[in-house]
Amino acid sequence: ALLDLRFLNEKSAGESGFLKADGLQFKLGNGNPVRFWAVNCGGGIVDQSRAQVDYLAARLAKVGVNMVRVHSAVFEKGGDPAKVNKGYLDNLYYFVMALKKQGIYTKLSFYFPVWFDIKPNYGIEGYDNAKNKKPFALLYFDARMQEIYKSWARELLTANNPYTNLSFAKD
Secondary structure: OOOOOHHHOOOOOOOOOOOEEEOOEEEOOOOOEEOOOEEEEOHHHHOOOHHHHHHHHHHHHHOOOOEEEEEOOOEOOOOOOOOEOHHHHHHHHHHHHHHHHOOOEEEEEOOOHHHOOOOHHHOOOOOOOOOOOOOOOHHHOOHHHHHHHHHHHHHHHHOEEOOOOEEOOOO
């Protein structure tokens, strides 16, 4: 190929340890400075077939991408809002592993109020007669919304990724 920037990425993201902030600069685990060329993706990208995910990860690395922000809802729709969607979580585990193998870091972004319509059975007071059921800023002061968010974060960060044998917190 005329353009192949894969060599710029680590063989595997995080191979020399955790990223570190040093003032206004990021450094790899080995202390080498790093800059990020990042893209954003949503849940539909994460939910692609394994072959499509593998192709995408290789293609992104080839054009110089070394970080992906995954911006999507993680909760199980229709049931307990504090529960993470297990099917999506498995796809996310695979997606992160495929990116990692191409030297691409992942940033998880799993809360955006537009994804979350408050239902009466969620245990969040004051939304019964509201027209807008999106919890903008509710995360900052409502104990139940904080509990829901923490449940998502706990599951995402502590459960073991079956494809890497590490939790996201340790990866």
